[in-house]
Amino acid sequence: MTPKLPIYLDYNATTPVDERALEAMMPFFREDFGNPASRSHAFGWKAEAAVEVARQQLAELIGATPQEIIWTSGATESNNLAIKGVCEMYRDRGRHLITCRTEHRAVLEVCAVMEQAGWQVTYLPVDETGWIEAEQVEAAITDQTVLISIMAANNETGTLAPMAEIGKIAKKRGVLLHTDATQAAGKIPLDVEAMGVDLLSLSAHKVYGPKGCGCLYVRRRGPRVRLAAQIHGGGHERGMRSGTLNVPGIVGLGAAAEIAKRDMAADVERLGALRDRLDAGIRSQLPDVQQNGHATRRLCNTANLSFAYVEGEALKMKLSSLAVSSGSACRSESREPSHVLKAMGVSDALANAAIRFSLGRPTTAEEIDFAVEATVRAVRELRAISPLYELAREGIDPKRLE
Numbered sequence: 171m172t173p174k175l176p177i178y179l180d181y182n183a184t185t186p187v188d189e190r191a192l193e194a195m196m197p198f199f200r201e202d203f204g205n206p207a208s209r210s211h212a213f214g215w216k217a218e219a220a221v222e223v224a225r226q227q228l229a230e231l232i233g234a235t236p237q238e239i240i241w242t243s244g245a246t247e248s249n250n251l252a253i254k255g256v257c258e259m260y261r262d263r264g265r266h267l268i269t270c271r272t273e274h275r276a277v278l279e280v281c282a283v284m285e286q287a288g289w290q291v292t293y294l295p296v297d298e299t300g301w302i303e304a305e306q307v308e309a310a311i312t313d314q315t316v317l318i319s320i321m322a323a324n325n326e327t328g329t330l331a332p333m334a335e336i337g338k339i340a341k342k343r344g345v346l347l348h349t350d351a352t353q354a355a356g357k358i359p360l361d362v363e364a365m366g367v368d369l370l371s372l373s374a375h376k377v378y379g380p381k382g383c384g385c386l387y388v389r390r391r392g393p394r395v396r397l398a399a400q401i402h403g404g405g406h407e408r409g410m411r412s413g414t415l416n417v418p419g420i421v422g423l424g425a426a427a428e429i430a431k432r433d434m435a436a437d438v439e440r441l442g443a444l445r446d447r448l449d450a451g452i453r454s455q456l457p458d459v460q461q462n463g464h465a466t467r468r469l470c471n472t473a474n475l476s477f478a479y480v481e482g483e484a485l486k487m488k489l490s491s492l493a494v495s496s497g498s499a500c501r502s503e504s505r506e507p508s509h510v511l512k513a514m515g516v517s518d519a520l521a522n523a524a525i526r527f528s529l530g531r532p533t534t535a536e537e538i539d540f541a542v543e544a545t546v547r548a549v550r551e552l553r554a555i556s557p558l559y560e561l562a563r564e565g566i567d568p569k570r571l572e
């Protein structure tokens with residue numbers, strides 16, 4: 171049976187809102203539309219109570235206390251607030267930041283802004299699997315280092331980071347640690363104590379909540395982290411982020427977080443099996459397929475594959491029955507090879523021939539089987555007309571001809 175087309179396999183770019191989260195949100199668009207900052211009537215109280223329930227739900231997902239959750243418009247804003255807010259607050263401690271070359275642009279671009287403002291930024295390299303060693307982080311720390319920002323899981327390859335080890339080092343050296351956990355949430359257990367992180371960014375629309383909503387965890391004890399606000403106004407969120415709260419969004423994020431925590435073990439097992447089925451199905455039928463990312467220390471739902479001797483854009487066009495991404499989703503209009511794959515030492519040719527398949531809760535085995543078949547057929551068709559593939563099959567290394 172052919173599944174409904176096109177098949178969505180781009181859940182690292184965004185997810186649909188879970189029906190249960192949507193149900194929870196609806197009253198807050200309608201009859202319960204109050205402003206949680208309205209302290210003098212029942213409309214405000216009801217909205218505030220709902221926001222506080224959500225704060226508790228988020229806190230439970232990451233092992234925090236509710237007072238440590240600050241609502242934002244998403245992970246981009248959370249990353250901005252974390253990095254700029256810490257830099258501004260602690261600038262007397264030094265002017266050095268440590269991050270990684272494979273971070274999301276919502277971290278890299280903020281670091282570039284800090285460089286413009288006179289900060290020094292160390293961009294740590296990764297190995298060919300996208301892995302970063304905690305010792306690299308330790309070696310980069312100087313007496314000027316104020317903050318380390320390392321993502322918990324990479325959006326393009328799914329490769330994880332040794333957060334708990336990095337956390338120990340950060341604590342030992344008295345440096346604050348931020349993590350962009352947008353892709354990790356709901357896919358690996360998150361515990362801010364076990365990871366030793368001081369700030370953590372999340373986004374609702376990557377965990378089956380609505381778009382335009384997210385949060386930042388800000389540690390309150392051991393140490394108490396202070397932030398300079400980046401959005402000023404009525405002093406909401408204890409002065410760290412002003413602006414009337416997105417109540418329906420927050421309620422949806424809270425419900426999504428509760429479901430993510432409850433269903434994570436089952437989701438991980440099911441999605442991992444489907445991802446392996448995709449991986450094995452493609453690679454057993456096609457030679458010269460490279461897997462980008464760590465073989466084991468990676469997210470359960472992500473497969474980033476490079477198909478040698480084909481061109482990524484041509485492949486994506488042929489794969490019009492699949493909604494997948496090539497290169498970095500946020501910049502897929504640009505033909506620049508992904509900065510993540512480049513940092514891993516992937517050649518421009520293979521980086522341009524990369525497809526990211528990311529699976530999600532609605533993904534079915536039928537969809538995976540269809541995707542395998544469509545991919546194998548498309549790659550075979552493109553290779554059949556590829557002069558490079560012809561040469562390679564005759565034993566000539568196409569690189570030597572350049």
Ligand SMILES: *Cc1c(COP(=O)(O)O)cnc(C)c1O
Binds near residue numbers: 350
């Ligand atoms: C999607 C994503 C972001 C941006 O999140 P928004 O909520 O869309 O701003 C940041 N970091 C990572 C790792 C992401 O996957």
